[in-house]
Amino acid sequence: MKKKLIAILLAGSMVALTACGGGDAGNTSAPSTDAPATDAQGADTADAPEAADTSDAATDAAATGELTDGKFAETRHITVEVYDRGNDGGSDPTNNMYTEYIKKGMLEDHNVEVEFVKVPRWTEVEEINNLLAAGTAPDICVTYSYPTILTYADMGGVQDLSGYVEDYKSELTNLWDWLGETNMYWDKDPVDGTIWAIEGKMAVSNRINTFVRKDWLDKLSLQAPTTTEEFEAMLLAFEENKDTLLGADADKMVPYSVSFDVGWRAATLIESFIDPDITDKEYYINGYDDRKLTQNGTKEAVRLLNKWYNQGLMWDNFALYSSGDTTEDDMIKAGYVGAFTHNWDYPFRNGADSINANLQRNIGEEAYFIAIDPFDDSKGTHTKYVNSTAGDRKIFFPITNDEPLASMLYLDWISDPEHIQYLQIGDEGVTHNVLESGAIQTVAATGDPIMNSGMNIDYTITCNGLHFTDEALTKLSQAYNYAEIDPDVVSEADKIAQTDAVPAKNVNVGIIEAEANIGDTLSAKRDQVYDNAVIASEADFDSVWDSMMADYLSSGGQAIMDERAEKWQATFGDADMLP
Amino acid sequence: MAKAKTSKPAVKKKGVTRAYWKRYWQLYFLLALPLLYLLIFKYIPMIYIQIAFKKYSIVQSVWEMPWAKNHGFEYFIKAFGNNDFRRALRNTIVLNLLDLVIGFPAPIIFALILNELCFKRFKKVVQTVAYMPHFLSWVIIYSLAIQLFAPGEGLVNMLIERLGGTSIPFLNDAAHWIGTYIGVGVWQNFGWGSIVYLAAIAGINSELYEAASVDGAGRFSKMWHITLPGIKPTIVVLLIMNLGNILGSNFDRPFAFQNNLVMNVADVISTYVYRTGIKGLQFSLTTAVGLFQSVVGVIFLLTANWLSRKLGERGIW
Numbered sequence: 001m002k003k004k005l006i007a008i009l010l011a012g013s014m015v016a017l018t019a020c021g022g023g024d025a026g027n028t029s030a031p032s033t034d035a036p037a038t039d040a041q042g043a044d045t046a047d048a049p050e051a052a053d054t055s056d057a058a059t060d061a062a063a064t065g066e067l068t069d070g071k072f073a074e075t076r077h078i079t080v081e082v083y084d085r086g087n088d089g090g091s092d093p094t095n096n097m098y099t100e101y102i103k104k105g106m107l108e109d110h111n112v113e114v115e116f117v118k119v120p121r122w123t124e125v126e127e128i129n130n131l132l133a134a135g136t137a138p139d140i141c142v143t144y145s146y147p148t149i150l151t152y153a154d155m156g157g158v159q160d161l162s163g164y165v166e167d168y169k170s171e172l173t174n175l176w177d178w179l180g181e182t183n184m185y186w187d188k189d190p191v192d193g194t195i196w197a198i199e200g201k202m203a204v205s206n207r208i209n210t211f212v213r214k215d216w217l218d219k220l221s222l223q224a225p226t227t228t229e230e231f232e233a234m235l236l237a238f239e240e241n242k243d244t245l246l247g248a249d250a251d252k253m254v255p256y257s258v259s260f261d262v263g264w265r266a267a268t269l270i271e272s273f274i275d276p277d278i279t280d281k282e283y284y285i286n287g288y289d290d291r292k293l294t295q296n297g298t299k300e301a302v303r304l305l306n307k308w309y310n311q312g313l314m315w316d317n318f319a320l321y322s323s324g325d326t327t328e329d330d331m332i333k334a335g336y337v338g339a340f341t342h343n344w345d346y347p348f349r350n351g352a353d354s355i356n357a358n359l360q361r362n363i364g365e366e367a368y369f370i371a372i373d374p375f376d377d378s379k380g381t382h383t384k385y386v387n388s389t390a391g392d393r394k395i396f397f398p399i400t401n402d403e404p405l406a407s408m409l410y411l412d413w414i415s416d417p418e419h420i421q422y423l424q425i426g427d428e429g430v431t432h433n434v435l436e437s438g439a440i441q442t443v444a445a446t447g448d449p450i451m452n453s454g455m456n457i458d459y460t461i462t463c464n465g466l467h468f469t470d471e472a473l474t475k476l477s478q479a480y481n482y483a484e485i486d487p488d489v490v491s492e493a494d495k496i497a498q499t500d501a502v503p504a505k506n507v508n509v510g511i512i513e514a515e516a517n518i519g520d521t522l523s524a525k526r527d528q529v530y531d532n533a534v535i536a537s538e539a540d541f542d543s544v545w546d547s548m549m550a551d552y553l554s555s556g557g558q559a560i561m562d563e564r565a566e567k568w569q570a571t572f573g574d575a576d577m578l579p
Numbered sequence: 580m581a582k583a584k585t586s587k588p589a590v591k592k593k594g595v596t597r598a599y600w601k602r603y604w605q606l607y608f609l610l611a612l613p614l615l616y617l618l619i620f621k622y623i624p625m626i627y628i629q630i631a632f633k634k635y636s637i638v639q640s641v642w643e644m645p646w647a648k649n650h651g652f653e654y655f656i657k658a659f660g661n662n663d664f665r666r667a668l669r670n671t672i673v674l675n676l677l678d679l680v681i682g683f684p685a686p687i688i689f690a691l692i693l694n695e696l697c698f699k700r701f702k703k704v705v706q707t708v709a710y711m712p713h714f715l716s717w718v719i720i721y722s723l724a725i726q727l728f729a730p731g732e733g734l735v736n737m738l739i740e741r742l743g744g745t746s747i748p749f750l751n752d753a754a755h756w757i758g759t760y761i762g763v764g765v766w767q768n769f770g771w772g773s774i775v776y777l778a779a780i781a782g783i784n785s786e787l788y789e790a791a792s793v794d795g796a797g798r799f800s801k802m803w804h805i806t807l808p809g810i811k812p813t814i815v816v817l818l819i820m821n822l823g824n825i826l827g828s829n830f831d832r833p834f835a836f837q838n839n840l841v842m843n844v845a846d847v848i849s850t851y852v853y854r855t856g857i858k859g860l861q862f863s864l865t866t867a868v869g870l871f872q873s874v875v876g877v878i879f880l881l882t883a884n885w886l887s888r889k890l891g892e893r894g895i896w
Binding site for chain 2: 135156157323324329399527530555
């Protein structure tokens with residue numbers, strides 16, 4: 001009897017335990033169990049585009065008829081994606097003083113309730129996949145990857161925005177004013193007129209710079225290099241004088257540092273090897289991504305990197321660490337690195353944790369990085385391929401979004417210069433000070449007012465870069481925008497980033513089929529070509545480059561180039577330049 | 580589970596069945612939950628195998644997705660036409676075979692050596708130390724490997740250079756990488772793997788050893804003629820299970836260890852599926868790859884099992 005009782009008790013507790021486990025299981029298996037629900041929703045919203053179509057013919061007034069003074073009669077609810085960067089001391093990206101500001105404003109202005117959904121910054125594509133498949137993707141989604149959006153669109157997971165941007169135009173003045181036709185229509189298909197995504201705007205077109213340790217130049221009485229030869233001589237000088245510069249840590253010196261992403265981290269060098277007179281057509285055909293792998297001078301640029309690597313001027317281990325690893329940053333902050341290439345403002349970012357602030361704290365006031373412009377091209381200029389106004393974040397609505405008007409109003413609200421300005425600088429005395437000149441200086445904050453992303457870029461999804469109501473003030477404040485960084489150093493970097501700048505052009509010849517469904521595969525291959533070529537022995541360089549390149553091309557690279565050439569021909573005929 | 584099963588065929592008559600159920604129902608009741616677990620988490624998800632034969636859509640249910648071209652085999656054809664997949668397939672087989680050849684005997688040898696130790700306490704300490712690495716995640720092991728083996732600033736290479744040698748590219752040259760990968764795998768697993776063999780050795784009748792001693796057998800011949808045959812069934816079962824896994828691969832180990840310089844030998848099926856399927860959004864293609872991998876795994880398992888029965892061993896079922 002007793003035995004039986006124990007058995008029943010045991011069995012009972014097991015049921016209870018699995019029931020508890022069941023709660024978790026319910027959560028994790030949500031995507032699959034939710035799938036049928038998605039269909040129901042999908043079926044519902046499948047009608048939405050039709051509705052938009054019918055209203056196409058109707059007037060603006062009819063399309064936005066549900067609004068009085070821009071407000072809905074009944075409160076609507078939308079969800080908006082926001083990146084979770086998991087930064088030290090950061091606040092909850094879905095609930096802090098800035099989200100409150102947005103929520104309050106949207107409720108007052110449009111009677112729309114906004115809810116933020118966080119998505120981890122470094123795995124955003126995977127996360128959005130899951131959300132889309134589960135039918136729980138935010139109404140307003142943001143990503144940097146247009147091919148990803150195309151893939152979703154191909155599966156029927158994305159709404160065509162072309163109807164909305166036209167029909168609701170009268171209610172979207174801020175959005176249209178800020179983005180303009182350029183960005184609104186950037187991704188418009190020239191054939192069927194669909195718009196799968198709207199391009200957020202870059203207020204600053206700066207892209208990359210090369211940086212060097214000012215104090216090392218001074219110690220060795222060197223001038224900032226202005227040609228590639230001078231740059232090489234400088235690296236050699238760093239290496240020869242490593243005992244003077246680093247003392248006991250001499251062994252750790254890295255004169256020129258790159259990461260596994262060589263195409264980006266040596267971009268200034270690589271771009272200087274491209275023929276400055278390159279035609280739009282050639283640039284476009286080879287322009288699948290911005291790492292310039294197949295452009296006409298890249299191989300020679302990498303040959304030079306290969307030489308430096310074999311001379312011991314670069315970091316042995318650069319290829320062993322992958323995206324998001326901080327080892328290289330830590331080396332730079334510790335003062336072992338002489339020069340590197342990165343985002344035009346990289347050493348200034350993150351206030352007290354910026355590279356320059358770290359160096360000045362750890363080594364001395366005189367130790368910091370300055371921007372230089374060392375790589376001359378065949379014409380003696382310093383061509384840099386900078387951003388156009390587009391090419392930043394892309395905003396799209398998943399098919400499950402059944403509040404397109406409310407969502408468009410959100411984009412409009414977030415593009416209001418006043419709202420952008422508040423989100424970028426916050427409150428006076430807390431996140432910024434007003435200087436005598438009137439310039440606005442950013443101050444690092446902690447606690448709730450902390451900005452999880454520089455200038456709250458994650459909230460101002462239609463805007464990347466400083467943008468105030470007053471343009472003159474924007475210009476004036478630019479250099480003061482980096483907490484704890486000397487404004488002169490920032491201005492100089494800004495100036496260099498714009499020297500001989502060539503803005504990217506929009507070549508819109510319709511969807512390149514070969515680019516859909518490629519995703520990450522090709523960019524991973526590209527990095528492998530670069531990395532293997534850099535570390536090859538000098539004798540093997542050509543064979544390594546050629547064989548790796550053949551693999552890249554046969555894995556889809558050539559198909560993309562061929563299709564791009566073909567569509568260029570179809571759209572622009574024999575012209576080599578854009579009209 | 581096994582007990583309940585083996586006693587079942589003995590029951591035939593109705594009256595006996597009732598008595599049997601009355602007596603053993605608790606056991607079946609306890610079994611129900613694990614079965615439910617298997618059903619929910621292992622069998623129901625198999626519905627989604629269809630994705631391999633259909634054009635995946637993120638918004639449609641799996642039943643509504645249209646069939647892929649070529650009678651549903653479009654993605655299988657595509658996979659075998661894909662250089663990266665063929666490379667991943669080759670690497671998976673090569674790395675797993677090496678793991679099998681080098682990694683499989685290691686715990687057996689270790690267990691045999693350990694068994695010969697006289698000091699009980701020392702034996703225990705060695706055993707514990709040896710199986711500790713099993714509890715480290717591959718990410719941590721990779722960090723250790725970088726600290727030790729990285730060119731330039733890795734501890735081992737610094738030592739080699741100080742002693743006048745040239746540094747060895749443990750992690751950034753294809754051939755060396757394979758060595759490091761296999762070596763670290765053996766290091767992580769041999770201690771843990773030896774536990775099963777030690778248990779099997781403990782089960783060998785000690786009279787056999789005594790008799791052998793009387794007959795004048797030395798240590799080595801006792802090991803060869805008693806211990807090894809004693810654990811042979813265990814060895815065979817584990818070998819079969821390992822063979823079933825020849826196309827399978829765990830994800831963490833290759834993913835943590837691979838880098839751009841060695842992708843040519845380091846990309847295996849699991850990492851290929853992750854990169855192409857989950858990051859590259861080609862779900863149908865990678866489901867097809869996964870299905871292929873599983874089917875080959877089952878074939879290997881069945882063949883190995885059949886073979887071992889043929890050779891007079893027990894097999895795993």
